[in-house]
Amino acid sequence: MKKQISNILLKNRTFLIWTVALLVLFPPSSSSLSKSQPKLKVMASLFPLQEFAGAVGGDRIQATLLLPPGAEVHTWEPKPSDVVKIAQADVFIYIGPSMEPWVDKVLKTVQAKDLKVVEASRGLPLLEADDGGGKAKGGRSEKLDPHVWLDFTLALNMVDAIAVAFSEKDPMHAPFYRNNAENYKAKLRELDQKYLEALAKCRHRYILLSGHAAFAYLARRYGLQQISLSGVSPNAEPTPKRMAQVLQATQKHGIKYIYSEELVNRRLSQALAKEAKVSVLVLHPGHNLTREEVQKKMTFLGLMEMNLRNLKRGLECEEQ
Numbered sequence: 001m002k003k004q005i006s007n008i009l010l011k012n013r014t015f016l017i018w019t020v021a022l023l024v025l026f027p028p029s030s031s032s033l034s035k036s037q038p039k040l041k042v043m044a045s046l047f048p049l050q051e052f053a054g055a056v057g058g059d060r061i062q063a064t065l066l067l068p069p070g071a072e073v074h075t076w077e078p079k080p081s082d083v084v085k086i087a088q089a090d091v092f093i094y095i096g097p098s099m100e101p102w103v104d105k106v107l108k109t110v111q112a113k114d115l116k117v118v119e120a121s122r123g124l125p126l127l128e129a130d131d132g133g134g135k136a137k138g139g140r141s142e143k144l145d146p147h148v149w150l151d152f153t154l155a156l157n158m159v160d161a162i163a164v165a166f167s168e169k170d171p172m173h174a175p176f177y178r179n180n181a182e183n184y185k186a187k188l189r190e191l192d193q194k195y196l197e198a199l200a201k202c203r204h205r206y207i208l209l210s211g212h213a214a215f216a217y218l219a220r221r222y223g224l225q226q227i228s229l230s231g232v233s234p235n236a237e238p239t240p241k242r243m244a245q246v247l248q249a250t251q252k253h254g255i256k257y258i259y260s261e262e263l264v265n266r267r268l269s270q271a272l273a274k275e276a277k278v279s280v281l282v283l284h285p286g287h288n289l290t291r292e293e294v295q296k297k298m299t300f301l302g303l304m305e306m307n308l309r310n311l312k313r314g315l316e317c318e319e320q
Contacts, residue, residue: 040169043086045094045103046073047288048149049120049158051300053093055184056163056177060170064089069294073287074212077102087112091165096121098129099146118165120158121148127220130213130228147285151217152192152304156185191304195222198308203316204255207283208246210269211261214285224315229268243272250276257314259283262290281310 040061044050053063066082067073078086086092087110094100096119107117127145149155163181167174199222207215209228219226227249229238249255260269260280273280284303311317 040090040166041088042091042093043089045092045100046149046286048155048286048300049093049095049162052155052159052162052184053091056159056181057166058176058180060173060176061091061166065288067288069289069291071288073099078106083109086110087115089115090169091116091118093118093120093162093165095119095146095148096126096144098126098144116165116169118161120161121146122161124148124154124157127216130216130226145213145216147214148217149286149300150215151221152188152195153221154217155188159185159188187301191301192221194305195308198312198317199224199315201318202312204253205315206249206253206255207311207315208249208255208258209261209283210246210258210272210280214261215283229272238268246272247276250278255314256316257281259310259314261285262293281314283307283310 039059040057042053042057042061042063043066044053044063045066047065047067050063050065053061057063064085066078066085067076083106086106092115094103094117097103099121107115126148129143129145149158159181163177166177170177195218205224207219207224207226209215209226211228212230213226213228215224215226218224227246229242229246246258250258255278257279258269258273258276258281260282262282262284269280284307286300286303289298
């Protein structure tokens with residue numbers, strides 16, 4: 001009997017030794033481990049932030065966009081159901097108070113101790129908002145221009161901030177998040193270089209916008225100047241003086257195109273184009289997607305590539 005027990009213990013010991021050896025030589029992959037761990041629930045206020053989060057988090061997170069398709073971000077405000085979604089998230093990412101003035105009130109309502117909040121524009125060199133000479137409706141006023149993601153060099157910092165937040169919530173996978181962030185930042189740097197080269201030699205340096213002044217960061221980065229009908233918020237009505245300025249600019253500089261936005265009523269741009277005898281091109285600010293763009297699985301990088309093509313055409317840029 002003692003000999004049988006001894007043999008059993010010896011076999012179990014041998015099995016344990018081989019098991020430990022195999023684990024050392026062939027450790028289970030991080031992907032197989034991560035499948036058994038819950039994904040981080042990430043809520044993003046704008047489409048670029050959702051894409052940045054998805055690129056950094058990969059299959060370790062579930063990134064959801066707070067805005068419904070086609071919603072105009074400057075006038076949209078969360079419903080009670082949206083507040084619940086934020087409360088149930090692990091990480092909430094937004095631009096800043098100039099873009100989402102409702103955030104402070106919502107976060108006080110949520111009172112979720114474990115919620116990691118990322119103000120993506122914090123610490124970045126923000127521009128003063130262009131009032132466009134328009135008259136704002138609804139009493140809303142923005143002192144700073146929130147469209148910071150349209151300077152891709154500043155978007156790099158936003159990607160880093162998201163990677164830090166994910167690493168703090170999920171330290172075990174911090175190297176994974178940092179590596180993904182660097183890979184996506186490489187794509188942003190490549191896009192920035194394309195813009196620098198393509199927009200270096202253009203006949204025109206003015207971007208005439210029939211919508212709101214969303215492209216100040218892009219214009220500053222690439223040595224352009226935007227002239228818009230309304231200010232930084234599209235809920236501002238253009239004044240007759242501003243309309244006249246835009247029309248005069250097309251004639252003075254021999255401009256053949258004005259730019260319209262995807263999510264803004266295009267009747268005004270069509271009327272302006274007819275008056276100025278110019279054509280209309282789309283310039284996408286990237287805040288949000290239409291239902292059609294969602295179905296086509298459009299990406300932020302893809303939208304910015306489209307913008308570059310339309311800028312090259314509208315500004316009459318030389319081929320490099």
